[in-house]
Amino acid sequence: MNIDILKVVFPAILTFFLAISITPFITHYLYKYKMWKKRPRTDDTVEGLEEISPEFKRIQNSTEEMRTPRPGGIIVWLSVFLCLIILYFVSRIFPNNVVVDLDFFSRNQTLLLIFTLLSGSLIGLMDDLLAINVQKGIFVNGFPRVWMIGIVFLVGLSAGLWFFLKLDVSFIHIPFGGDLELGWLIVPFFLLVFFGTFSSGVIDGIDGLAAGVMSTIFAAFGVIAFFQNQIDIAAFCVALTGALLAFLWFNIPPARFYLGETGMLGLVFTLPIIAFLTNQILMLPLIATLLVLTSLSSFIQIVSKKIWGPKGKVFRVAPLHHHFEAIGWSKEKVTMRYWVISVVSAIIGVIVALIS
Secondary structure, eight states, X not given: OHHHHHHHHHHHXXXXXXXXXXXXXXXXXXXXXXXXXXXXXXXXXXXXOSOOOHHHXXXXXXXXXXXXXXXXXXXXXXXXXXXXXXXHHHXXXXXXXXXXXXXXXXXXXXXXXXXXXXXXXXXXHHXXXXXXXXXXXXXXXXXXXXXXXXXXXXXHHHHHHIIIIISOOOEEEETTTEEEEOGXXXXXXXXXXXXXXXXXXXXXXXXXXXXXXXXXXHHHHHHHHHHTTOHHHHHHHHHHHHHHHHHHHHHSSSOSOOOHHHHHHHHHHHHHHHHHHTTOGGGHHHHTHHHHHHHXXXXXXXXXXXXXXXXXXXXXXXXXXHHHHHTTOOHHHHHHHHHHHHHHHHHHHHHHHHHO
């Protein structure tokens, strides 16, 4: 048990200090090459609807927004990757040392997580670079929406098939109700969840918001995995938490940089994998309540405007955190209250998962 606790805690400490250490170098590069968006946003939802609301322009096109580097999420996934590499090779160099037990790379628990984190992060990095550097054409805002949906579909389908064909996962756990067998339907169900978490990535819209919320969510799943004796998954989750907390140190208002797509895509690609591997997919909406509300607010706004036009908007600005800004809440108030809600929902989710 003591070794298991050390194996979970040590990667979090290592990734935290690795992220802190590489931040000055990455910050220098991001500012030297002006890695921020060059063109103002012209729509008031994430889906490219035509109306330009005054609230949206005020929030999205401020001087701060236009002069803050986007792909700061490199710090998160790079520090986790460096942690994995360091612990892997140290464990091979000193096989008779206790360090061998700190290596959390495993084929059955973390291989798929590493793949989705890196693939999502690299795809997101490409999207950020396109949005930053391309001034006209179809890539002016990054990958066209249809392209991104296709990419998400392919990654999600691959992961879903891996669960069904390689890991023989064909059921989900119903809290207090046992397991529900889905058979091959686990694949489309996985795709549905995967797209749902992907759509919640728009929570990265206020300094400190996304990193604070996501660190709480991954920490919660780390606790669940630990008590389920999935130690490698727990170590991976807590390593991500350590990296996110280090990022948050520099992302607290005024932010030095943003997560960008390179940060958010890796995180939202990885989160549903963790939920399925821990067999707690139905706990995901509870633990990640704010991601659900963020995604739903954008969906509701899009549907309401499609049906009733610009005057039929439900929210002043979508997603939800920008609505609170539009009605007068400060960024700090929105962020702090989101942090409180995320901690409370995570604690409740962990308790339910462990007793069910």
